[in-house]
Amino acid sequence: MSRQHASAMAIPAVGPRARMRAFFGTSAARVATAALLILVAGAVLAPWIAPQNPFDLAQLDILASRLPPLSRGASGALYLLGTDDQGRDILSAILYGLRISLVVATVSVSFAFVLGTAFGMIAGTAGGRIDALMMRIVDIQLSVPAILVALVLLALLGRGVDKIIVALVSVQWVYFARTARAVALVEKRREYIDAARNLGFSQARILVGHLLPNALAPLIVVATVEVAHAIALEATLSFLGVGLPVTRPSLGLLIANGFAFMLNGEYWISVFPGVALVLVVFAINLAADRMRDVLDPRRTP
Amino acid sequence: MVKLIAGRILQGFGVLVAVSLIAFFGIYAIGDPTSLLVDPQATQQDVEQVRHNLGLDQPMWRQYGLFVGSLASGDFGRSFATHEPAMRMILERLPATLELALAAIVIAVVAGVPAGLAAGTHPGSRLDRVVMTASILGFSLPTFWVGLMLILVFAVNLGWLPSFGRGELGSWLGIHSSLFTLDGLRHILLPALNLALFPMSLVARLTRSGAREALELDFVRFARAKGISERRVVFVHILKYISVPIVTMIGMQLGLLVAFAIVTESVFSWPGTGKLLIESIGRLDRPVVVAYLLVIVSIFVLLNLLTDLVYLTLDPRVRFDAGAHAE
Numbered sequence: 001m002s003r004q005h006a007s008a009m010a011i012p013a014v015g016p017r018a019r020m021r022a023f024f025g026t027s028a029a030r031v032a033t034a035a036l037l038i039l040v041a042g043a044v045l046a047p048w049i050a051p052q053n054p055f056d057l058a059q060l061d062i063l064a065s066r067l068p069p070l071s072r073g074a075s076g077a078l079y080l081l082g083t084d085d086q087g088r089d090i091l092s093a094i095l096y097g098l099r100i101s102l103v104v105a106t107v108s109v110s111f112a113f114v115l116g117t118a119f120g121m122i123a124g125t126a127g128g129r130i131d132a133l134m135m136r137i138v139d140i141q142l143s144v145p146a147i148l149v150a151l152v153l154l155a156l157l158g159r160g161v162d163k164i165i166v167a168l169v170s171v172q173w174v175y176f177a178r179t180a181r182a183v184a185l186v187e188k189r190r191e192y193i194d195a196a197r198n199l200g201f202s203q204a205r206i207l208v209g210h211l212l213p214n215a216l217a218p219l220i221v222v223a224t225v226e227v228a229h230a231i232a233l234e235a236t237l238s239f240l241g242v243g244l245p246v247t248r249p250s251l252g253l254l255i256a257n258g259f260a261f262m263l264n265g266e267y268w269i270s271v272f273p274g275v276a277l278v279l280v281v282f283a284i285n286l287a288a289d290r291m292r293d294v295l296d297p298r299r300t301p
Numbered sequence: 302m303v304k305l306i307a308g309r310i311l312q313g314f315g316v317l318v319a320v321s322l323i324a325f326f327g328i329y330a331i332g333d334p335t336s337l338l339v340d341p342q343a344t345q346q347d348v349e350q351v352r353h354n355l356g357l358d359q360p361m362w363r364q365y366g367l368f369v370g371s372l373a374s375g376d377f378g379r380s381f382a383t384h385e386p387a388m389r390m391i392l393e394r395l396p397a398t399l400e401l402a403l404a405a406i407v408i409a410v411v412a413g414v415p416a417g418l419a420a421g422t423h424p425g426s427r428l429d430r431v432v433m434t435a436s437i438l439g440f441s442l443p444t445f446w447v448g449l450m451l452i453l454v455f456a457v458n459l460g461w462l463p464s465f466g467r468g469e470l471g472s473w474l475g476i477h478s479s480l481f482t483l484d485g486l487r488h489i490l491l492p493a494l495n496l497a498l499f500p501m502s503l504v505a506r507l508t509r510s511g512a513r514e515a516l517e518l519d520f521v522r523f524a525r526a527k528g529i530s531e532r533r534v535v536f537v538h539i540l541k542y543i544s545v546p547i548v549t550m551i552g553m554q555l556g557l558l559v560a561f562a563i564v565t566e567s568v569f570s571w572p573g574t575g576k577l578l579i580e581s582i583g584r585l586d587r588p589v590v591v592a593y594l595l596v597i598v599s600i601f602v603l604l605n606l607l608t609d610l611v612y613l614t615l616d617p618r619v620r621f622d623a624g625a626h627a628e
Contacts, residue, residue, distance in 0.1 A: 140316060143601065145560040152323075155582040155590055232443040239445050240567055240579055259449065263464070267453055274446050285441040 022294045032286035039280055043098040050092035051077065054249070069268050082268040084257060090268060093254055094276045100250040101277070104161065105230035108168035113223050115169065116176025121207055121215070123177070124184025135181065138174045146171040150233060154242045164243050168230050179222050183215035217295045221288055228284035235277055251277040309609060313602035320598045325365050325591055368591075378588035380581075387592035391574055395596070397467060398573035401565070402558040404493035406551060409500035414540075414547070417508025422535055424513055432505055439502030444561065448495040448568035455491060463488050465570035492569040496562060500554045507550060511543030518542075545612070552608035556601045 024030055042049065065087040072078055081090040123134035141149065150167040157163040187193060188211070196206045235252030237243030244250050249257070251273045258269025359367070368378065380387050420432035456464035467488055512535075515521055520542070524534050563575030570576070574593060581589040 140319075143316075143605070144598070145557050147563060148560045148597070151563065151578070151582065152590075152594065228441060232441070236443055236445050236564055240564065242579070242582055255446065255449065262449065262453055263457060265457060267457075270449060271453070274449065278442060278446060281441050281443065282438070285437060289437070 019294050023290055026290060028286050029290040032283040032290070035279055035283045036287065039098060039276070039283070040102065042095050043102050046092075046095035046099050050089075050095045052089040052092040054088045054093045054096050068266075069272075081272045084254075084269045085261065090254075090272050093249065094251070094273050097249055097251045097254050097273060098276055098280070100244065100248050101231050101234060101252070101280075104164060104168070104234050104244070104250065105227050108165045108230050108234075109172065109223055109226050111165070111169045112172035112226065113176055113219065116173035117180040117212070117215070117219060119173065120177035120180025120182075121184045121211060124181040125188050125203075125207065125211070127185075131181070134177075138177050141174050142178075146229075146233065147236065150237060151240075151242060154237060159242065159245045161244060161248055164234055164237065167237070168233060171233070172226050172230065175222055175226060176219060179218050180215055183218060184211060187211055187214050221292045221295060224284060224288040224291060228281045228288070231277070231284075232281050306606075306610070309606055313606060316602060317595065317598055320594055321369070321591070322365075325368060378592070380586050380589050382581075382584050382586045382589075387588040388596075390577065390589055391592050391596050394572060394574045394577050397571060398559055398562050398566070398575060401489065401492055401496060401562055401571060401573060402555055404489050405496035405558055406500060406555055408493055408497035409504050409554075410547075410551065412497070413501040413504030414508050417505040418512050418535060418540070420505070421509035421512025422516065422539075424516075429509075432509065436502035436505050439498045442498070444495060444498065444564045445568050447498055448492070448565055451491045451495055452568070462491050464491065467572060492565050492571050495568070496558060496565045499561065500551075500558065503550065503554065504547065507547060508543060511546060512539055515539045515542050549608055549612050552604055552611060556604040559600055560597060 024033070047053070065083055065085050067083045069082040069090075077089075081094070083089055084093065119134065123131045126134075150171050153167040153170055154163060157166060193206060193210060196210050201209075231251075234243055234250060235255070238250050238252030239256045241256065244253060246253065254273035255270050255277070258266075258271075258273070262270045378387050379385060380390055383390070416432050416435075420426075420429040423429055452464040455462045467485060516539075521534060521538060524538050525531075529538075559574070562571075562573055563578060565571065566573045566575040567579055574596070578590065578593045580586075581593070
């Protein structure tokens, strides 16, 4: 990516601001970003904007259970998206569920980012046998589907927020490792690394202070895609009943909870949380796709 | 060449040993399943008796030793829940999973290859964009969610197709399968479509990029210059050229689909190995989980080996390179 930096210095137009402008150049990217902003804002502000606290049993009215969308409860409260089998307002449940899904995904991806990048950069700069051995581990893990690795880990660990984070990190670090290694292999031959080495800087300082900033662009793209993956994978695991505990109803658990009622035609309990899930995952993927185009000049047509 | 294949087999064996170790010791650590199996009213003596019968009072390494020893004689231990041999439970469920994976691959190829060809031979067209967007959806939408939507639309609202189970099984050449009866086919359609989503997107993308690449090559120009019809150029010349990577990918996908079927089987109550795995995890049925893992990983290793062999026969260049590399 240092080539990009060089050109950034030569032609001032290719700075971060120009890149931002390029990013918002397509309507897909604009719509995706807007949708993401709304969803994230809804999740962050859930305790203040949700009509109801779905964890507070005192606020739930069992008589108002399984009401269709746009119904009103006994107290006159409007249930915009209906209620579930415990009289919980679906819209509130979605906002709180999204919160849990987003927190679990971003925390997992952050850990995976740090671990995977460190692993990949060490492998890439070490080279030779150490590199071959380290990448063997990555290859073997990549040959087994992520869902299987996560399921087995959760079978060993049990349910829980911390456990699902461990499972997601174990699945995702490899993608960062692969990307970081590829960048490290290219960058370590560049002159600025030689210069840093000749100045007598320590290996750690060169890795963190010099190599890492130049590897950041592709890693951020990977991180964005992986947040979407993490959300989808966590939802799947929770749907299968091996992910988050029932006390932490993420989107996946909400969907699982409504599945039985869907067969009777009470679609809203599952469908609306599902729509929120799909919107988040798809918007992040669209944004990541555009980011890749903007950050990697070779890919732009 | 022999050296290469021997190396692959050895590597596969290594993966299997590693998986058996991780699975066995890991699953040992999740706690004592006796508390789930024994009536809470039971006396301490009864609990000890059950632990002794299951071999849980032995040290961990002895249990693994016994486990490997019995593996060699084809015994994967008995399920804690049903007391049936774990291997038999897996094998009984395996045909259901395999038929589902097979049906999904057929759908993926039948729909994905034409879509990819159409998109690849008309780069930049509206059709191209539609196929590309659809494939992004296929990659990014969670499988279980698409399964639910298929059920909602085709089973609940339209009432056209059943939403769970295998239906009536037919028998042909001693194989019992849903694929041989009309009722069975009606049952398999929705789950197979659900499972096909991911490989379909992959096949479409691979075919598209292959076709795009082929359009620029001399042999296609030459075929066109000879006055061969466009249809023949696309379906004979280009398709032949891109078949090798597609066949390779299908081989590898088949193994992955057996694992991805875990989700689809749970959504559609399809009585396959994936559903058994989820049930077994839920009731801490250690031997069944370990047996499942070993069977699935063996399938992966075997399919990867087969794919390599097919690749070697289809593409002589690989044979030469690989041989040179192995020396």
